[in-house]
Amino acid sequence: MGAIGNSCVHLAFNNPLENGVVLMKNKSSCKLMVPSNSFKVKRISCKLSESGVEESATSNKVSNSKNAMEDYNTVMKRMMRNPYEYHHDLGMNYALITDHLIVGSQPQKPEDVDHLKQEENVAYILNLQQDNDVEYWGVDLPSIIKRCKELEIRHMRRPARDFDPDSLRSGLPKAVSSLEWAISEGKGKVYVHCTAGLGRAPAVAIAYMFWFCGMDLNTAYDTLTSKRPCGPSKQAIRGATYDLAKNGLWKEPFESLPEHAFEDVADWERNLIQDQVRSLRGT
Template identity: 45%
Template structure:
């Protein structure tokens, strides 16, 4: 998975707070693009408590998984903008959002399939990438083979990169299309899960309720939060909705980093996720490190890596700190003459007309099937 799991497993968090940085920065960043800033922050504490599952067989195994859970929670808190906690060692946990829709954490053993069959689940919808599964040592092949050995339940996968709002935005149409087709085919109760069930799975459930089941976006979100403490990225759902109905418009963005002695400058986050980096090129003519990139309209968080050190410059737009003090730089890319539909669908109170909902359903039903 291209996410924070692949960053060095140390106590030092790459997405560090500016509170730990003293003195004037050695490098000053400036960004020139079609951008505007509106500092947005939502602070919440989310703790996923186990509803069922098996515990490791030895104290040593328990300790190792506990350490992995702590690191995963640490990374998730930094990337998602909320204090989020997941304890893999406590087993699978979930909540009914509707009588026919459950959001939860990942299955860990084939025995979890039996638990879901017992509560009427007909479709297990997994959003994890292979590296998610490898991190916690989950044998997805055994789980899938066991689930698909029954006639009354199906295991389906549609991968989304963890901790990555941009990937979520652009994967949601394909993912919800696959989910809608599975639900139509199998009926019954659907279990949507990612790793912790706090980000990707809730967002997918909200998008499905919004696009297919007739809810307003805010109504689906409120229902979700009344049933499960989680942190779906609503901005990604809004942008994905507008992308379906209006198309995707890209705008040129030019990021600049002024250096008095840096040897390498990279950016992480933005539209590539936190597990990848884009190098900036040094311009002798301008005396600056430069990144030129075409980005779809939307809001993007990012951070510079200067000579290997993750930095958030106080002279750029900065997100409000979450409860652990983590912040990122961000930009908003927008059209100077915005489309009325996109403006409405990305507002604080978005809703779909019956015609728009019918167009989205038709789009999803005709979307090419993924393997």
């Protein structure tokens, strides 16, 4: 679905300090930059009124948006060590990973939920954002949740801190638990998102594919990133795998293990991981 007219999204930066990085307090619009021909971006955009008054009122916000865009993407490139950028003004974008799983950026308005329901048969939305992420981008989350209820879409939240591999590691088991449950229900596709759909959301999808689909970590990682170019933390996924598979008091610290440890697991370890993840349902 293409953009509708000129898009305009107002972003509120309410938390100027995240993970020790100063973020500018102004308004922003951003877009996702990926290698050409890598995947088809689905876009939902709001239409800007053509009145001269409204365009004049937004001109200063547009000029300020470049600084805010650079701030956010500079942080993402440094903390995640990948070349990708999030550009909010292109609207929601996503990629179909499996027949049951979609990974993308945040829905920005109720109409995005309508699109997911009508065009993609989405029955579940798994949101990995913290409250301050939503506030940062000026998204009206209550209106999105309300629309989900009206369309009988189950909206779930498993917050993890952005640009924080340790937070992602600790949150992966519960997030994958929600994802695995939703897929097992079989009522429709599951839409997993964070803010940009480049870190937390793909990590959850990759962990699910690793733990429940019989893939090793690298196969799951390559499968997803071939469809949605992004750079989620392999270390966070490896760490979460280790936490689930080696839960005895005798275990050695994960940090002391070889660099590629827990990129694959034995069948008995995968069964243990699956049992532990399923036990987290409803927590």
